[in-house]
Amino acid sequence: MAKIMAVANQKGGVGKTTTAINLSASLAVAEKRTLLVDIDPQANSTSGCGFNKHELTETIYQAFIRGNTLERAIQKTTLPFLDVATSNTDLIGAEIELIDEEDREKKLRVLLREIEEDYHFILIDCPPSLGLLTVNSLTASHSVIIPLQCEYYAMEGLGQLMKTISLIKNRLNPTLHVEGILLTMFDTRNNLAHQVVREVQRHFGGKVFKTIIPRNVRLSEAPSHGKPVILYDIHSKGAESYLSLAKEVLFNGGNH
Amino acid sequence: MAKIMAVANQKGGVGKTTTAINLSASLAVAEKRTLLVDIDPQANSTSGCGFNKHELTETIYQAFIRGNTLERAIQKTTLPFLDVATSNTDLIGAEIELIDEEDREKKLRVLLREIEEDYHFILIDCPPSLGLLTVNSLTASHSVIIPLQCEYYAMEGLGQLMKTISLIKNRLNPTLHVEGILLTMFDTRNNLAHQVVREVQRHFGGKVFKTIIPRNVRLSEAPSHGKPVILYDIHSKGAESYLSLAKEVLFNGGNH
């Protein structure tokens, strides 16, 4: 039975895709069978793992809207234990196309049931919004990882995200809880970043991962080579921090 | 007759809000009457200008959905020539609430007609998506400013954004054109950033603003003080770069 985790935050550019790809790859290196589900129409997790979104004919869109099996959207990667359910821009129209459907929030949960026996972990990379695609992800997940950039605006949005999570917990998915808040792009030379870290640790205490992801240029270079950072530069601070996050997630087992 | 510019890019965290606030403030300092319209439910432009979104009773949501006048959502700022049409999280539901409305894409255009005589410039801060709120903004605007972070994923999304702009130009707003692509968060020490700048200037030539916004910590500190950067630290590289962008926009007049 796979542990399913959404990687979500409606604030843009906080490191959702970078976390989804590199945590998935780090779990795969620990020989945990891992599926990375890209449910963002931008399809950055898809291209960050080396797939050309313009050449893909079967993506999560077909499973979501055309009723195909999710299996047909799953591609193997060069890492033995890592698969990716790919996305492309077809998904842009999905939120409108699903509007009149019964149980439109539960579509992804039903799709993941078909394949969850095949994996230890399933991570879902969400778009920067609280729309139907993110609601589907939160409804399908056991827990949610919240990447939080060490910046002022990112802190501002946290309250709204917590409200949405408890709304979904009450109405659609009673198992949903916060797996952890992950501080990202931490620049030690920046006072504001230190302030944000102190503030978040004060407010959310045990809910904050001990691992903090530093700002590290290798993390932003890796996607242009279509590789997770552990395959692009295993010795970088970026790779080390995501390997340590994987250890923390494995150590927690699942109870936060 | 105001010049109306949308600040849009579906990629998250590329500097839309930072550009909307600081370009607006720089135009106001040049004594151009300027209205900043916040159409993002995150309401970062609202808080970045010092307003507490939780205390506001009249925002753009009431104008959009309840049929109030836009004027009631407009607040004066400490800068004499700068006003803000504020937003808050009520706007999250707007896309669903407008689904069955006739002319749902033209709502903002109709609202702006009421007040456009009062301003020289109107800038619209868009959310990180290509949904109905962004479509409304592109339909209401004469041109669009595209902030582009000097990163790989940001470049990837540009093609889709250009497609959406030409779709809206053909179907809803024949005057729409690209005011300019603005390179943001440029870090001179980072090779990838230099590559992105070269690539974008090669592909888009005259459509790229000569001004490049450097990565500058004062830009990310200013919002926590509720001020545009020119009021927070006028001598910073961040303030200088947005003042130079304003000069470029004024020099272009409007014909790009």
Ligand SMILES: Nc1ncnc2c1ncn2[C@@H]1O[C@H](COP(=O)(O)OP(=O)(O)OP(=O)(O)O)[C@@H](O)[C@H]1O
């Ligand atoms: N720790 C880091 N150090 C340096 N750069 C990073 C780091 N994490 C992410 N980045 C870069 O910052 C940008 C934003 O990150 P990313 O795309 O992962 O965020 P996101 O939350 O998925 O964005 P969106 O909201 O658009 O989905 C990307 O260009 C990425 O390469």
Ligand SMILES: Nc1ncnc2c1ncn2[C@@H]1O[C@H](COP(=O)(O)OP(=O)(O)OP(=O)(O)O)[C@@H](O)[C@H]1O
């Ligand atoms: N040139 C810059 N130098 C340093 N920090 C910057 C710069 N521009 C923006 N920032 C910071 O980077 C973060 C992202 O910028 P911003 O919020 O303006 O992007 P956005 O495109 O509006 O994001 P969203 O997609 O969530 O609306 C913010 O915390 C902001 O303060």
Ligand SMILES: [Mg+2]
């Ligand atoms: Mg992403």
Ligand SMILES: [Mg+2]
């Ligand atoms: Mg913004």
